[in-house]
Amino acid sequence: MLRICLDCGMEVPLCHPECPKCDARLSTQSDGSVLHLDIAHHGETVAMAMSLLQQALEEAVQTPAQALRVVVGGGRIRDEVEAYLAYLQHSGELVGYGQEAGNRGAFILVLKP
Numbered sequence: 514m515l516r517i518c519l520d521c522g523m524e525v526p527l528c529h530p531e532c533p534k535c536d537a538r539l540s541t542q543s544d545g546s547v548l549h550l551d552i553a554h555h556g557e558t559v560a561m562a563m564s565l566l567q568q569a570l571e572e573a574v575q576t577p578a579q580a581l582r583v584v585v586g587g588g589r590i591r592d593e594v595e596a597y598l599a600y601l602q603h604s605g606e607l608v609g610y611g612q613e614a615g616n617r618g619a620f621i622l623v624l625k626p
């Protein structure tokens with residue numbers, strides 16, 4: 514999983530506390546950062562994709578990220594993810610979610626109000 518450095522725009526693996534390009538302390542960047550995850554374009558089954566999503570969500574809520582962008586493709590994974598997100602929002606575990614503007618193959622998950 515990657516996050517975007519707010520200072521320079523570089524995609525940096527989540528395990529890096531500092532941006533390797535501009536040395537910004539990523540842990541102090543909290544406003545509006547968006548994590549990115551693709552669960553549909555490496556041959557994943559629906560079960561694998563859902564497992565990846567659940568694991569990523571657990572990690573994402575521990576970061577300062579405001580949102581998680583999940584690429585789901587256009588097939589069964591998308592349908593399963595949409596149902597799961599509806600459940601999470603209904604149960605209060607997710608602030609909100611929506612389809613990415615103009616892109617049916619990705620969802621934006623809002624992690625923080």
Ligand SMILES: [Zn+2]
Binds near residue numbers: 519523
């Ligand atoms: Zn940077």
